[in-house]
Amino acid sequence: MTRESPPARKPPTSNQPSAKPSGPKPPKRVTAQYLENAALYYLQRFASSSANLRRVLMRKVDRSAQAHGTDPAEGARWVEDLIARYQRSGLLNDAAYAEMRAASLHRRGTSTRAIREKLASKGIARDEADKALDALDEEVDGDLNLTAALALARRRRLGPYRLPEKRAEFRDKDLAALGRAGFAYDIARRVVDAEDPDSVE
Known part of the structure; x- marks a missing residue:
């Protein structure tokens, strides 16, 4: 009795989806409606000044002009119309x-x-x-810079917010940190050398 040979294997069929092309997505083609949608979406997520929203939208206009050949001057007019309308409505203030x-x-x-x-x-x-x-x-109750310096010291654990045994060791570093943040030396010294935060205020 002869043994039957096993059935021949079928070559694997390629049903795998093709790999998606890598790299950044191409910029969208700008239209007046697209810019309005983009502006409203941005304002839903972030508070913004007029100039900042203008910068955000003009970047889209410029990228569209480079990728699709759209007219940047026309895009700029759409942006200015949007800004003016949003200012009139109070959406931008x-x-x-x-x-x-x-x-x-x-x-x-x-x-x-x-x-x-x-x-x-x-x-x-x-x-x-x-x-x-x-x-x-x-x-604000008190000097703006002094209260802000105290807030920064509290957030970063500087000066009177450090452990007592560490304060002398880190005094110069704490003064420098407040100086880099834009505070005058006398404000920084009052905060860093305070016995406790309440004594500063």
């Missing part, structure tokens, strides 16, 4: 944004000098920054 951002930065321990710089980087004019800091000064 640079004064309110400046006040909110200044208060948030102060709570994190940011000096007034650094607050001005950060607001300027978002396109907030100097007079708007001054008004925002004036409004903050009315709300």
Whole structure:
């Protein structure tokens, strides 16, 4: 009795999905509707000044012009129309944004000098920054820079927030940390050399 040979194996069929091409996705082609959708999506996630939103949208316009040959001048007009409409409706309000951002930065321990710089980087004019800091000064009990320096010291465990046996060893480093954050030496020294946080205030 002869043994039957095993059935021949079928060659494997390639049903595997083809690998997706690697690399970044190509930029979207910009239209007026696309820019409006992008602007609203951005504002849902982030507070923004007019100048900052303009920068965000113009990057999309420029990438579309490079990838698809769209007209950057037309894209810029769409962006300006959006900005003006959102300002009229109150969706964009640079004064309110400046006040909110200044208060948030102060709570994190940011000096007034650094607050001005950060607001300027978002396109907030100097007079708007001054008004925002004036409004903050009315709300905060005490000197803005001193209370901010205390907040930073608390967050980073500097000066009176260190273990007592470590304070002398780290005094110079703590002074330098507050100096790099934009605080004057006398403010930094008052915080770092304080017996406890309450004695500073």
